[in-house]
Amino acid sequence: xxxxxxxxxxxxxxxxxxxxxxxxxxxxxxxxxxxxxxxxxxxxxxxxxxxxxxxxxxxxxxxxxxxxxxxxxxxxxxxxxxxxxxxxxxxxxxxxxxxxxxxxxxx
Numbered sequence: 696x697x698x699x700x701x702x703x704x705x706x707x708x709x710x711x712x713x714x715x716x717x718x719x720x721x722x723x724x725x726x727x728x729x730x731x732x733x734x735x736x737x738x739x740x741x742x743x744x745x746x747x748x749x750x751x752x753x754x755x756x757x758x759x760x761x762x763x764x765x766x767x768x769x770x771x772x773x774x775x776x777x778x779x780x781x782x783x784x785x786x787x788x789x790x791x792x793x794x795x796x797x798x799x800x801x802x
Contacts, residue, residue, distance in 0.1 A: 696770045697782045701790040704757060716755035716782065721769045726761065730800045732791060740765050747776060755780040761802075762787040 699707070707713060718735035720727055727737045738746050740760070750756065756778065758766035763785050770781040784790070792799035 696767070696774060698785050699757065699782050700785050701794040704784060704791075705795045714754065716757045716780075717751065718757050718759060719750070719766075719769070720759045720788075721766055722760050722788070726788075726802070729802055730788060730792060732759065732788070732796075735759060740769055743769055743772065750778070752778050752780075755782055757782045757784055759784045759791075760787045762789055 708715065718732055720731055720735040720737045721740040721743065722737075723739055724737070731737070738749070750773070756770075756773065758770045758773070758781065760766040760769075763783060764787075766787060767783050770783045773781050786794075788799075789801060792801045
């Protein structure tokens with residue numbers, strides 16, 4: 696599993712010459728209602744095993760949670776299921792809010 700920080704991810708998302716990753720937000724619904732990265736897909740951590748068929752193994756997946764712990768666990772699980780392009784957002788949505796989008800609510 697690769698790691699990416701918030702600033703690196705923001706740069707990647709702005710780079711039109713590079714294919715965009717799937718932004719997989721694994722937080723609970725109530726957390727996503729507070730704040731989320733635009734164009735991210737929400738799948739609560741507990742729902743991932745039942746929803747694996749919705750994920751494409753051919754594109755990079757950036758796993759996102761509050762601080763990066765749950766997303767790391769999901770990333771490891773996805774790798775065990777044969778996904779090879781898994782990236783964890785270090786510092787999670789909190790790092791995104793403090794380093795990239797200061798208008799985003801923190802919690």
